[in-house]
Amino acid sequence: MSPTAAPAARDRLRIAIQKSGRLSEPARALLASCGLSWRESRDKLFCYGETLPVDLLLVRDDDIPGLLADGVCDYGIVGRNVLEEQAAERAGGGKPQVSKEVRALGFGGCRLDIAVPDAWEWQGAASLQGKRIATSYPGLLAKWLAEQQVEASVVMLSGSVEIAPRLGQADVVCDLVSSGATLAANQLKPVETIMRSEAVLAGPVQAFTDARGELAHMLLRRLDGVLRLRDSRLLMFQAQRAEVPALLKLLPDAETPTMLQVDGADTLALQALCHGAMTWQRLEDLKRAGARGLMVLPVERMLA
Ligand code: ATP
Ligand code: ZN
16 A cells, blocks of 8 residues: 555544654554554555554654645654654744644653753853754754844754764754763753653644544544553552541542442442552551552553
8 A cells, every 4th residue: 555645535544653763662562552453564664554444654753744744644653842843844934734742642751952061151041142053953943042032053963963062063952862861971961941852642733524533533532541541550448437538638649439338337448540650658658547458450451
């Protein structure tokens, strides 16, 4: 099947993900946990959806916004940085936005930071006036510089941005940072965060009018279930009725618990779905507040 032969009405969804890189494995795993499975084409660029009519296109992450804009793909899993860069470039060129962030996915976290040589004394954005800034994100950087009312020249580099100051190509950089180790290895220090990023599901601004609408709805419903589930645990315990209000105060991230009477009127068995981390500390706090027989269970599947 040719990915470009897109008929007006389609009855399969096509999702673009990164072929290889930081986001490719987590993106596939996330979609697989939504119940999707695929048969791979020989060139490993296209995966045909088997359990559901949802196909994958494996591409470079930078191509994903363009594939969405051209309607070649319906959804894409891409860094917010890449999606927003294309949005900034479209806005700069007076073009309307055709795709948007539909869900934040909780992996691939990083920041787009301004980083300057270690020896610099940073005195805010004004320190960048008249400087040369190397980046792969000219649209986002230009927007930020305009907001800061700073004039600087933007040096567009598609890779190895962090060595630009050492090579004399630029004075400072505007680059993606996660641990900061790469910057440190190049004698640079982060001084400002332009944007916080993570992997997102990007999709169309306009709703589908064909069979893809129903599919998209189902996919998003499953995705929401999976995303909610990731940190969710079922907490079970018993307590005296009088202690329940104090116990519930310790569970602000729990859904309204189910309560059953165990013996007589005073002992209750409670079960609550909690969406935050269930640490030993929290369990000990609950025990002190009167919870007995505490049990934390993983949640296998959830459909809201
Ligand atoms: P491609 O071959 O697909 O163009 P790439 O080299 O541009 O790959 P990766 O380095 O795999 O892409 O990064 C993909 C995304 O991972 C980034 O756009 C960003 O959203 C996210 N990311 C998380 N941490 C980092 C980091 N430390 N450096 C770069 N990207 C990061
Ligand atoms: Zn890339």
